[in-house]
Amino acid sequence: MRLLRSFPALAFALVLLSIAGLCAAQRSVGLLLVAGTLAAISWSVTEGPRGRTLPRWVSNILVIGVCLNVFRDLMQNSADVMGVLGRFTLLLTLVKLYERRHARDYAQLLMLSLVLMITGCMQSSDLIFGVVLLLYVVLGLYVLLLYQMHAAYEQARDSRNASIPADYRLAPPLKPIIGRHLGLHFRLASVAIGLMGVLLSVGVFVGFPRGFGADLLGTLNAPGAGREAGFSWEVNLATGGRINASAARVFTVQFTEDDRPIRMSEPVYLRGAVLDRYEGGGRWTSPEARTRRYRMTSGRSERVTPSGIESGRTIAQHVTFTRAVGGEMPLFSIYAPTGMAMDTTVDVLYDPRRQALRTTKDTRRVVGYTVRAQPEPSLGTQRAITDQIIPAGGPDWFVDREGRVEGLARQLLAEAGLPDRTPSFDRDDRFSNAWDWNRRATEVFENYLQNSDFKYTLDLSDVRFGSDDPIVNFLFEDRRGNCEYFASALAALCQSVAIPSRVVVGFLAQQYDESTQQYVVMEGNAHAWVEIAVAPHMWKAYDGTPAADLPSLTEDDGTLAQAVRSMYSRFEGNWSTQVVGFDTGAQERLIDSFSQGWSRRLSSLLTSIRGGMESVNNFFNVGPGGYIWMGIVALALVIAIIALARLMRRSMAIRRTLHLQHLRGSEYRRMLAQLGFYLDMLRVLERGGLAKPEWRPPMLHAAAITVAAPEPARLVRDITVVFYEARYGLEPIEGRRLDQARGDVRRLADLLRTPI
């Protein structure tokens, strides 16, 4: 039985796949090498004619050892519960692979492999793991189908062997009973079931409400598990973990000046959220502030600054999202925004303290917008877009309790030859004013961060902060981190020497598409930088991240490697956006697009029907009554179609029940016309609880039910006599006899109280 013989190998492959999946989720090459090797060699050890398996007592001891190891692992990694569970399950699986395998053992192995994949899901959302998961599901469905056959075969064989007395030694081995083309039918069934399963699973995935039950049982994910690069309303350095640089496209932005597209000379910092409060513990937030509300309508533009203000060079930024967005979201723009226009009716809030635009929480769908900005605003514009002079300090600033950051800042300034505090500008002519000193000092700090041994990385899964502030830890201990760390460190250095600064998060637009004259912005282009005050009402951007490490896609050099990288990035982006990032908003957008699409189609269909009816009515020139006639005709047509369908269905039932397949022509038509009463009799008997088995002749059935129902049995006999005459008689049966038989069927239905 080739099909059954393939089950052990496929089950083994499935378990190996799950082990590989878990190791990929935990990103542990060492674990993959060790566990994978042990798992792989278990096949050669246990299978085959010389296969040896672990005795039960040995495997029990190993399982106890694994359980004890769980406690040790949990104590060492108390924050990574899922990782501990995954390793525990992995060890159990390895022990199980070396045991003798019966049907129940295979069931346990399959269950363990499923648990491995589930724990992997809770630790990773990489594309590679996603591919492994998809392969696992496809193979798992097939293996599960095979398992049913294997288990049933074992059960049948064991029960047969158990029933035979010990001294009876002539029982043959059990051979499975199969029909023709087993392999083909099984493969077809597997494909059909797999397709239906995938469709249903996608339906559940899309339709299951998100947000319901969140954090019901607390946080079970590994720290930093599944984080994706992208915009966020705050910066939290304490989460650690690993960020996946996603290539999912977020939006495109076209810069125009005087209605002509332009390309910026440098990477463009598109501001999203301005975080000017340091909460401590590496967390920067943007507290509520007074805002101005603008009610925008489609195509109508608004100004942030009053009219008549002297304006400088103005650049318009036309942003188009790849997918419509909703809810509270920033209007990404360069500094300093002076006006906006939206493609739909929304409320826009302008925060003058931070010079930031955003939509409100109840925003439904925004596909694009335009923001006008002045890269070098005039003094009047500066004053108009802010609500106050930039303060020199405040309770929201970074507090360096140990003074290490301030010490470092002063040391850097001293090395750069700059005074370590804001000078008295009357005395020192090196600086035009205090704002100028701000700029120079910030450049020193920026240069320090960019050119020292600080390392840019997205993987901080092994960083332990201890009691230190993450910024202090970054500057003095780890010296590695992502853009948020560099921006936080720069802001902390500036604030330690009383330079007004704030962290800004948004996107860095670098990739320019010549064909469309637009910048393409992806999730991986999310970035954090710092703005410092360079005038009483003006801020300037500084970026502590080393330029070489800025998240970007290199220019396409046309090589195969680049093409593969681009394709992989695109897949990964789509995976992150459409699968991992599928949320309530995405559901609502999907429903909206679906409903809008269907309502459009429905309305166009109704319109075309109406038009057709009008043209028909005009052709016949009947007037308003023509519509009534058309309705009657349509109704009659529907009734005719239903009647025809029922007639065809009845004919098929008669043909199938009475085995008329070999008849043709007039003989077939005569049988169809005359033998319907017999089919009615069978249906009445079935509904009345006296169903005739297919293998039993009707006369015999009448005899069989005589005791239980004598009167119906008599009617069945009479009807059967007429049936035999009609079916097998040489002469056509009289109409009177047929009517009599039909009457008997009605009487039978009355007796059994069933409808015909």
Add this chain to the structure above:
Amino acid sequence: MLQRLRPYLPGLIYLGLTILVALAAMNNQNNLLFWILGVLVAAAILSLTLATLVLRCTQVRRLDPHYGAVGEPLIIRYAVTNRSRWMSVFNIHVSEQPLHEGKAGNVANAVGWQRLMKPASAWVMHTGPGEMVHGEAMFWPLARGEATFDRVCIHTNFPFGVLRRSKVISQPQHTLIYPMLYELRRGLLASIAPMGLIGSKIAHHAGAGDDYFGLREFRPGDSMRHISWKRTARIDQLVTVERTSPAPAKLRVVLDLTVSTDKLPGAAGDASKARAMEEKAISLAASIVHAADLEGFEVGLTALGVHSPPIAVRRNQWHFHKMMAALAQIDLDRARQTAAPLSVRDAERVALVMIAPDRIQPLASRQNAAYLTAAQLDTLAVRPLGWGEAAIGESRLTTDDSSRRYAATSIGQSSIVTRQSSMEGAAA
């Protein structure tokens, strides 16, 4: 036909796992877990739907097993038909439902099959669209009698084993379970019915025997060896010698069950022991009938004390089954009849062996009858028919047609233990 959905342990485990995954997915809002949850839910839905469809388009009919015997496997075949024209059917289990005694077709005192044999089921791995296959269930009868089957249950857990759906079909049927047959020691029949004047006869008609019967005219086709040359020379006409037709030995087995079970003296009041003695007597009688039939005897059967008419001395396959059926249907719980001695015909020129469960009651009119008791079965029997030698690995009893040894049958996949096959020595 009633479809049922019953609680099923793997299904409960699956349900628990699905709930856990759902909780984890909702708690973490992890989309990969949501997808796995979707797969689990899809598998449950498909299991329910497909299992229902499979049962709807599957028909099962029990094929008449004719008869079985204690100590030998009873193979019951089921014709499993897939009525669907596009869907294949996998993993069908067919089993017999225990009979609610007294309700099967209103047959009085119907004995459910479950009282005579252990349950067994047939398994069909695959049936293609529009195909019919035969599944087999191997029952092991433990007691003789008339087994009544009533309902057949088919169930499946295809495709994923999450749910088990079953359907019950009514198909009343009866089958007889013959008593256990033993291979008897050599020479037993010869000692009971020696092939002498009593055991063998010469038929009073012409045949192919050796003894002289008469002379007749030569007919075209007669062998030249059968011409009586002396007579031919005397009357100058070809004359053929006719020989007699040998008659096979005749044996009548008399089973004396006139003493009721509770009055058997040898049981000392132990009802189960007494019943066992009676069953052994019946088995011994059946074994002797079987052995005599194999040896070519004409055999008759008389059961005294029970409601079973005497069976004439004959020899053919149908006659053998008639005797076996009579032995199988002996109801030891009914009141015994007082048998008249003349129920055994004195004028019948047959060898007679009388078997009693406990004490022998000799027949005054037949001085040369053989008398056996149930206790002698242990010494007269070698082994149950068809059983291999104990503690011998994979030995098989081979068949020997010419010597007419008792052949143990090897049970192939599609074989039934048949009397005919054992007589011919063929293993199916």
